[in-house]
Amino acid sequence: MKVAVRTLCEFAARAGDLDFRYTPAPSAEEGIAGHQAIQAKRGYGYKSEYPISGECLGLALSGRADVYNPHSGLLEEIKTHRGDLSRIRSHQRALHRAQLRAYGALLCRQEKRKTVKLALVYFDIGNNRETSISETARADELWQELEVLCDRYRLWAEQEAHHREQRNIRLSGLRFPFAQFRPRQRQLAETVYKNTVKGGTLLLEAPTGLGKTLGTLFPALMAMPAANQDVLCYLTCRNTARQLAVDAVDRLRLAQETPQIWPLRTLELVSKADACEHPDKACHGDSCPLAKGFFDRLPDARAEAAQADSTLTQETLAKIAAGHDICPYFLAQEMARWCDLVIGDVNRMFDQSALLYGLTRQNQWKTAVLLDEAHNLVDRGRGMYSVQLDQQRLLKLRKTAPKVLKSHLDRTARAWQGVIRDQAEAGTAPVFLSALPVSLTGSLQGLVSGLTDYLADNPPDLALQEVLFESVAFMKLADSFADHSLCEFRREGRGRASLTIQNLVPADFLRDRFQAAASVLLFSATLSPGVYYRDLLGLPEDSCFTSLPSPFGADQLQVNFTPKISTRQAHRETSVMPIAELIAQQYRQRPGHYLAFFSSFKYLNEVNVALSSSAADVPQRSQQPGMSPQQRKDFLAGFREESGSVAFAVLGGVFSEGIDLPGDQLIGAFVATLGLPPFDAWHDILKQRLQKRFGAGYDYTYLIPGLQKVAQAAGRVIRTPEDEGVIWLIDDRFLQLQIRELLPRWWFGTETAD
Numbered sequence: 019m020k021v022a023v024r025t026l027c028e029f030a031a032r033a034g035d036l037d038f039r040y041t042p043a044p045s046a047e048e049g050i051a052g053h054q055a056i057q058a059k060r061g062y063g064y065k066s067e068y069p070i071s072g073e074c075l076g077l078a079l080s081g082r083a084d085v086y087n088p089h090s091g092l093l094e095e096i097k098t099h100r101g102d103l104s105r106i107r108s109h110q111r112a113l114h115r116a117q118l119r120a121y122g123a124l125l126c127r128q129e130k131r132k133t134v135k136l137a138l139v140y141f142d143i144g145n146n147r148e149t150s151i152s153e154t155a156r157a158d159e160l161w162q163e164l165e166v167l168c169d170r171y172r173l174w175a176e177q178e179a180h181h182r183e184q185r186n187i188r189l190s191g192l193r194f195p196f197a198q199f200r201p202r203q204r205q206l207a208e209t210v211y212k213n214t215v216k217g218g219t220l221l222l223e224a225p226t227g228l229g230k231t232l233g234t235l236f237p238a239l240m241a242m243p244a245a246n247q248d249v250l251c252y253l254t255c256r257n258t259a260r261q262l263a264v265d266a267v268d269r270l271r272l273a274q275e276t277p278q279i280w281p282l283r284t285l286e287l288v289s290k291a292d293a294c295e296h297p298d299k300a301c302h303g304d305s306c307p308l309a310k311g312f313f314d315r316l317p318d319a320r321a322e323a324a325q326a327d328s329t330l331t332q333e334t335l336a337k338i339a340a341g342h343d344i345c346p347y348f349l350a351q352e353m354a355r356w357c358d359l360v361i362g363d364v365n366r367m368f369d370q371s372a373l374l375y376g377l378t379r380q381n382q383w384k385t386a387v388l389l390d391e392a393h394n395l396v397d398r399g400r401g402m403y404s405v406q407l408d409q410q411r412l413l414k415l416r417k418t419a420p421k422v423l424k425s426h427l428d429r430t431a432r433a434w435q436g437v438i439r440d441q442a443e444a445g446t447a448p449v450f451l452s453a454l455p456v457s458l459t460g461s462l463q464g465l466v467s468g469l470t471d472y473l474a475d476n477p478p479d480l481a482l483q484e485v486l487f488e489s490v491a492f493m494k495l496a497d498s499f500a501d502h503s504l505c506e507f508r509r510e511g512r513g514r515a516s517l518t519i520q521n522l523v524p525a526d527f528l529r530d531r532f533q534a535a536a537s538v539l540l541f542s543a544t545l546s547p548g549v550y551y552r553d554l555l556g557l558p559e560d561s562c563f564t565s566l567p568s569p570f571g572a573d574q575l576q577v578n579f580t581p582k583i584s585t586r587q588a589h590r591e592t593s594v595m596p597i598a599e600l601i602a603q604q605y606r607q608r609p610g611h612y613l614a615f616f617s618s619f620k621y622l623n624e625v626n627v628a629l630s631s632s633a634a635d636v637p638q639r640s641q642q643p644g645m646s647p648q649q650r651k652d653f654l655a656g657f658r659e660e661s662g663s664v665a666f667a668v669l670g671g672v673f674s675e676g677i678d679l680p681g682d683q684l685i686g687a688f689v690a691t692l693g694l695p696p697f698d699a700w701h702d703i704l705k706q707r708l709q710k711r712f713g714a715g716y717d718y719t720y721l722i723p724g725l726q727k728v729a730q731a732a733g734r735v736i737r738t739p740e741d742e743g744v745i746w747l748i749d750d751r752f753l754q755l756q757i758r759e760l761l762p763r764w765w766f767g768t769e770t771a772d
Contacts (some may be wrong), residue, residue, distance in 0.1 A: 019076075019077060019078065019175040019176070019178065019179045020077075020078045020080065021077055021078070021079060021080075021171065021175060022079075022080060022081055022380060022381050022382065023070075023079055023080065023081035023117060023120050023121060023124070024081060024117055024380055025355070025380065025381055026077070026079065026120065026167055026168070026171055027113060027116045027117045027120055027167065028113070029170070029171050029174070030166075030167040030168075030170035030171045031112070031113055031116035031117075031167060032109070032113055032313040032316075033109065033112075033313050033314060034109045034303070034311065034312075034313055034314065035109070035302060035303030035304075035309055035310055035311060035312055035313070036301060036302065036303065036306075036308075036309035036312035036313065036344075036345060036348055037107050037109065037110070037301070037302040037303060037309070038300075038301035038302060038309075049098045049143075051143070052096065052098035052141045052143045053084055053096050053098070053141075055141070055146065056084070056085065056094075056096050056139060056141055056148060057084065057085055057096075060085055060087070063087055063088075063089050063090075064085055064086070064087045065085070065086045065087070065088065066084065066085055067082045067083075067084070068082060068083040068085070068086040069081075069082055070082065070083055070121055070124045070125050070128060071124065071128065072123075072124040072127050072128055074123075074124075074161075074164050074165060074168045075165060075168040075169060075172050076172060076175075077168050077171065077172060077175060079120075079124060079168075081120075081121060081124075083095070083121050083125065084096040084139075085139075086125070088129070090135065091131060091133070091134055091135050092134075092135040092136075092137060093118070093121060093122055093125055093134055093135065093136055093137070094136075094137045094138075094139050094150075095114065095117060095118040095121065095136075095137070095138055095139065096139045096141055097114055097138065097139070097140050097141070098140075098141050098142075098143050099140055099141070099142055099143070100142065100143060100144050100466070102467065102470075102471065103140055103142070103149055105470065105471075105474060106140070109313075111138075114138055115138060116163075116167070118136050118137075118138055119136065119155065119160055119163055119164075120160075120163075120164050120167065122134045122136050122155055122160045123157070123160035123161045123163065123164040124164070126157035126160060126161070127157070127161065131157060132156065132157050133154055133155065133156055133157065134154070134155060134157070134160070135152065135153075135154050136152065136153050136154070136155055137150050137151065137152040137153075138150070138151045138152075144463055177324075178356070181281060181283075181324075184281040185242075185281045185282055185283075185358055186242070186243035187243075188274070188279075188280070188281055188282065189239050189240055189242050189243050189282070190240070190243045190244075192236065192239060192240045192270070192274070193270075193273050193274055193275075194232075194236055194273070195232070195236075195269045195270055195272070195273035196273075199229075199233075200227070200228060200229045200233075200569065201228075201569040201739065202228050202566055202567055202568070202569045203228050203229050203232075203233045205566055205567075206222075206224055206228050206229075206230070206233040206234070206566055207233050207234075207236060207237040208237070209222060209564060209566070210222070210233070210234050210237040210238055210241075210388075210539055211237035211238075211240060211241045213537060213539055213562075214237065214238050214241035214242075214245050214247070214386055214537045214539070215241050215244050215245050216537075217245065217536050217537045218537060218538075218561075218562060219532065219537070219538040219540075219557055219558050219560070219561040219562070220538070220539050220540070220561070220562050220563075220564060221392070221540050221541075221545050221548040221551055221552065221557070221561060221562070221563045221564070222539060222540065222541040222545070222563075222564050222565075222566070223541075223542065223543070223544070223545040223546055223548075223563070223564070223565040223566065224541050224542070224543065224566050225543050225566065225567075225568035225569065225570070225762065225764065226543050226568075226570075226733055226736070226737060227568070227569045227570060227736075227737065227738060227739065228566065228569060230390070230541060231259075231262045231263055231266045231390070232266045232269070232270075234252075234388050234390075234539065234541060235252060235263065235266050235267070235270070235388065236270065238250055238386055238388055238539070239270070239282070239359065241386075242358070242386065245384070245386070245536065245537065246384060247384045247385070247386050247536055247537070248381070248383040248384050248385065249357065249358060249359070249360060249374075249378075249383055249385050249386070250358065250359045250360070250385075250386045250387075250388065251359075251360050251362070251366070251367060251374050251385060251386070251387050251388070252359065252360070252361045252362075252388045252390070253361075253362060253363065253364045253366065253367055253387060253388065253389050253390065254361070254362075254363060254364065254390045254391065255363070255364055255390070255391045255394040255395070255398055256391065256676050257363075258676060259390050259391060259676075260286065260361055260362065260363070263361045263390075264284075264286055264329055264331060264361060267282075267284050267329055267359065267361075268328075268329065271328075278327065280327060280328075282358050282359060283324065283326075283330070283353075283356065283357040283358045283359070284329040284330065284357060284358070284359040284360075284361065285329075285330045285350065285353050285354060285357040285359070285360045285361065285362075286329060286330060286331045286332060286361050286362070287350055287354065287360060287361065287362030287363070287366055287373075288332045288350070288362075289363075290347050292332065293332060293335075293336070293346050293347035293350065294345075294347055295308060295336075295345070295346065296308065298478065299478060300473075300477075300478045301345075301348075305477070305478065306345070307343070308339070308343060308344055308345040308346075309345060312344050312345060312348065315342045315343060315344050316342075316344060316349070316352060318342055319338055319339060319341070319342040319344050319349055320349070320352055320353070320356070322338050322341070322342075323335065323338050323349065323353050324353075324356055326338070330350070330353055330357065332346075332350075335349055335350050335353070351373060354373055354374065354377060355377060355381075360374060362374075364389065364394075364395060364398055365398075365402060367387060367531055367535075368395070368398075368399060368402060368527075368528055368531050369402040370402065370403070370494065370527075372531065375531050375534060378534050378535070379534055383536075384536035385534070385535050385536055386535065386536055386537045386538075386539075387532075387535045387537070387538045387539065388539050388541070389538070389539065389540045389541065390541065390542075391542050391675075391676070392540035392541060392542045392545060392551070393542040393544050393545055393551070393726055393730075394542075395524075395528075395540070395551075395555060396524065396551065396554050396555065396723075399521070399524030399527065399528050399554075399555065400520070400521045400522070400524050401521075402521075402524070402527070403495060403503070403521035403524060403527045404495075404503075404518065404519060404520045404521045405488070405491040405492050405495050405518070405519050406488075406516055406517070406518040406519075407458075407488060407489070407492045407516065407517045407518070408488065408516050409434050409513060409514065409515040409516065410513055410514050410515075411484065411485060411488070412427065412430060412431060412434065412485060413431065413513050414481075415427065415481050415482065415485055416428075416431060418481070419482070420472060422468070422472060423468050423469065423472060423482075425468075426461075426464050426465045426467075426468035426469070427465065429461045429464060429465070430458070430461040430462065430464075430465045432461075433455070433457045433458040433460070433461040434458065434515060436455070436457050436458070437455045437457070437458055437507065437515070437517065438509060438515055440455070441507050441509070444507075444509070445509075446508075446509060446510055446511075448506050448507065448508050448699065448700070449506070449507040449508075450504055450505065450506055450507075450699065450700070450703055451505040451506070451507055452505075453499075453505070454496050454499055454505055454517075454519075455517070458517065459492075459493065459496050462489045462492060462493055463493070465485075465489055466486060466489050466490055466493065469482055469485065469486040469489070470486065473486065492517075492519065495519045496519065499519060500526070501523075501707060501711075502521060502522060502523040502524075502525075502526040502527075503519050503520060503521045503522060503523075504519075504520045504522055504700070504703060504704075504707075505517065505518070505519055505520075506518045506520055506700070520700075522703075522704050522707050522708075523554060523707065523708070523711065524554060524555060524556070525553065525554055525555055525556030526556065527556075528555055528556045529556030532555070532556060532557055532558065533558070538557075540555075540557075543729070543730070543733055543762075544726045544729045544730055544733070544762075545563070545565075546565065546760065547563075547722070547760075548561075548563030549563075550714075550717070550718060550722050553711075553712050553714075553718070554718065567764070568762070568764040569739055570736050570739065570741075570764060571764070571767075572764060572765060572766060572767035574736055574739075574741060574742050574743070575735065575736055575742070575743055575744070575745060575765055576743070576744040576745070577744075577745050577747065577765050577766065578744065578745065578746045578747070579746075579747055579750075579752055579753050580596075580600065580746065580747070580748045580749065580750065580752075581750050581753055582596070582750070583596050583597065583600075583748055583749065583750065584749060584750050584751075585617070585621075585690050585691050585692070585748060585749045586749075590621060590624075593690075593748075594624045594625050594628050595628050595632070597625050597628075597688070597690055597748055598625050598628035598629040598632055598633065599632065599633075600688070600746065600748070601614060601625075601629055601633075601636070601664055601688055602629060602632065602633035602636050604686065604688075604744065604746065605633075605636045605662070605664060606633075606635075606636070608685065608686070608744070609662050610662040610682060610685040610686070611656075611657050611659075611662045611663060611665070611679070611682065611683055611684050611685060611686075612662070612663075612664045612665065612684070612685065612686045612687065612688065613664075613665050613667055613673065613684060613686075613687045613688070613731070613734060614664055614665070614666050614667070614687070614688040614690065615667055615668070615669040615674060615687065615688065615689045615690065615691065615731045616666065616667075616668060616669065616690050616691060617668070617669055617690070617691035617693070618668065619641075619643055619668060621690070621691075622640065622641075622666045622667075622668060623640070625666070625690070626638060626640055626666050629664070636663075636664060637661065637662065637663035637664065638663055638664045638665070638666065639653070639656060639663055639664075639665050639666070640665070640666040640667075641653065641665070641666060641667040641668060641671060641672075641673060645672075650672060650673075653665070653673070654673075654677060654679075657679050657683040657684060658683060662685075669689065669691055669693050669727050669728070669731055670693065670727045670731075674727060674730055674731035674734075675727075675730040675731065675733075675734075677734060678737055679734055679737065680737040680738045680741060681737075681738070681740070681741060684734055684735055684737075684743065685735070685742070685743045685744070686735060686743050686744040686745065686746070687731065687732050687734060687735050687743075687744075687745050687746070688745075688746045688748060689728050689731055689732055689745070689746070689747055689748060690748040690749070691724075691728075691748075691749065692721075692724050692725065692728065692749055692751055692752070692757070693723070693724030693725060693726075693727035693728050694720045694721070694724040695719065695720055695723065695724065697720075701719055701720070704719050705718075705719040705720070721756075721757075721760065722760065725757065725760040725761060726760075728747070728761070729760075729761055729762055732745045732747075733762070745765070
């Protein structure tokens with residue numbers, strides 16, 4: 019069985035406590051840059067990323083040594099870090115050394131060497147300083163150590179090989195859980211299967227009603243043996259979609275001939291906040307009892323989890339972890355290495371410290387990715403690579419922080435004052451900077467170092483942690499600041515300044531993550547035009563786009579236009595009463611449940627008041643800003659009442675997508691906006707950047723994102739083949755051909771299969 023050297027060591031050479039003290043780790047990009055910096059310094063005679071492989075106790079081991087000099091017999095392993103080297107714990111160093119010595123053992127056997135020089139090189143990316151710890155080792159000693167590690171891993175490896183064989187047999191003959199597919203669902207499944215087998219990247223516009231969760235999971239799982247894939251990642255942008263995927267796997271299992279024999283390990287990944295048993299404690303053995311001796315008790319917990327006959331949900335893992343007194347969150351992180359299907363949020367593959375991306379690269383997995391509601395990834399991607407630095411939080415902390423941190427906080431506070439003086443003429447208006455303030459970013463290095471030292475030796479402090487995490491996140495993005503991002507300075511009053519790195523083009527960060535996957539399927543009911551998502555997400559140039567025909571027909575939906583109403587900002591006031599009259603007329607004609615979408619709460623309230631005064635007989639209710647989960651639940655419950663009403667909501671908010679209101683729960687929608695973002699300075703810069711890079715500044719900034727929101731909101735009306743309803747598109751611009759072409763074609767009876 020094949021295994022990466024690093025995976026072998028992480029399995030067999032870890033012991034003792036779990037220890038995640040406050041040691042700011044470099045991002046993956048920073049780590050790569052650090053390795054390249056050291057490799058470039060070595061010069062002539064040195065080989066970088068030197069391939070090493072060999073067989074030990076039946077295991078086919080492989081890896082790449084960071085630096086090797088065949089003339090001097092020096093093998094170097096590079097580890098990047100930030101700050102004081104002493105923060106790297108002894109158990110971490112022991113793991114690093116075990117990995118280096120494993121490489122040394124394989125190298126000696128591969129190169130027929132009797133001895134080898136080994137060096138652990140710790141490189142501080144903050145000040146470009148390297149510290150080398152060297153030793154000379156004999157080949158026979160190294161091989162004996164390697165055999166010990168392989169002996170610990172071999173039994174597990176044999177079990178995994180058997181599991182993989184049984185999994186592939188079952189998946190090759192997987193049964194669909196229903197007697198027949200829904201209309202168009204077979205075409206969906208065939209498209210997914212073919213894309214998975216050929217290892218393609220596909221943008222799939224799959225309309226509502228196809229049964230996308232099962233329609234994508236079933237063929238992707240069935241294709242895994244043919245594609246020789248290691249893991250399937252089903253990624254979502256919403257927790258509710260994650261639960262749908264978990265339910266779909268359970269349905270698949272129950273549909274098989276022997277559901278009690280189910281060799282498909284499925285893991286549900288949840289956030290640390292949801293899984294943590296002791297949120298008031300730090301993640302190390304001196305603070306949390308579930309971190310104490312974690313790696314000593316992990317093997318038994320891992321074995322039990324691997325033999326579980328159901329999905330490793332949050333609840334299941336919590337029970338297993340409790341039985342072994344270990345942390346359930348980090349047990350889930352461990353099981354991500356050994357599961358066939360992982361269901362989780364998109365950040366697990368795409369953010370700066372993405373677990374699944376890291377494991378894919380480390381183990382050279384053939385990873386298949388299914389990305390649900392993929393239209394959200396542009397905004398989610400921007401959010402993953404954006405960060406705000408807040409002056410007020412720093413000043414508040416300065417009043418209560420320990421004396422040992424005073425000098426660091428004072429220095430950063432002075433740097434803030436310098437930035438404010440430089441931008442004094444701007445007043446309270448936002449200022450977009452062409453470069454990051456050097457003095458402020460420089461002071462953060464010392465602040466992070468001081469906070470890290472203090473938090474490593476003292477009880478958890480939420481205020482200190484917030485400033486530390488904020489500062490580290492800012493530093494990481496500052497290191498890669500370029501034209502894909504924007505720096506915005508704001509000052510809303512004394513002591514209330516902020517500096518934000520805002521990502522504009524997530525493609526520059528997401529591209530490597532897509533390239534690491536063996537196959538990618540991005541699917542949603544709204545993914546047109548495909549080139550927009552390809553450009554902004556950094557998908558390969560040869561990515562394909564397919565739009566499946568809707569299972570619904572234009573005869574189910576009456577689409578109406580308003581050629582005499584404009585919702586442009588200049589015409590808002592005069593549009594209020596005509597919109598109120600239109601809503602009243604439609605409701606009286608066919609009473610029932612309706613949603614009315616507006617561009618803002620202000621606009622919504624104005625029409626709401628007008629409707630109340632002119633048509634008191636029309637029942638209505640409104641979304642409110644900042645609704646609690648219970649308030650949102652109550653709002654949705656109103657659609658199940660027998661008597662109808664007009665529910666007012668904001669376009670792009672929580673009620674404009676991701677909710678299912680079939681049948682009489684919703685019979686119509688009014689969309690009183692094109693959904694265009696504000697025409698402000700920020701969006702003007704975004705338009706310029708996107709125009710320069712893609713030649714489509716206006717469309718990519720305004721038109722496509724706006725109409726995608728319209729299509730999602732109006733898409734709440736028809737959810738099943740039996741539904742019938744009406745949509746009012748309220749703005750004269752909806753009659754323009756350019757606008758209509760960006761709306762679902764089946765609305766107008768002009769749909770053809772691509």
